[in-house]
Amino acid sequence: MKMNLGRQNFDRAAQFLESGARPLEQALFRFHFAGGAMDNVLRELSPYQNSDGGFGHGSEPDLRTPDSSAIATAQTVSAMCGFFPSVPVTFPQRYTTWL
Numbered sequence: 001m002k003m004n005l006g007r008q009n010f011d012r013a014a015q016f017l018e019s020g021a022r023p024l025e026q027a028l029f030r031f032h033f034a035g036g037a038m039d040n041v042l043r044e045l046s047p048y049q050n051s052d053g054g055f056g057h058g059s060e061p062d063l064r065t066p067d068s069s070a071i072a073t074a075q076t077v078s079a080m081c082g083f084f085p086s087v088p089v090t091f092p093q094r095y096t097t098w099l
Contacts, residue, residue: 010033042066054095055075
């Protein structure tokens with residue numbers, strides 16, 4: 001079922017994200033709806049990725065551990081699946097090494 005948010009509600013949602021969302025979600029919103037660059041999404045994602053390739057540091061907002069975790073990594077990879085094949089090859093190589 002396709003739903004139409006309407007311009008006014010879309011603008012309100014965009015304003016809410018711009019004023020209160022994490023920079024990662026802001027970059028994701030811009031990428032999907034405002035012509036934002038993939039590089040900006042990856043730049044905002046990089047602080048969440050550990051040197052071992054896994055994700056932590058709150059990449060999944062309900063999981064605050066700085067250590068790489070299966071939940072945080074799986075959630076991040078799942079969110080990024082919509083971007084493939086746009087994602088540079090180094091992104092999946094790093095997390096698959098951790099897995």
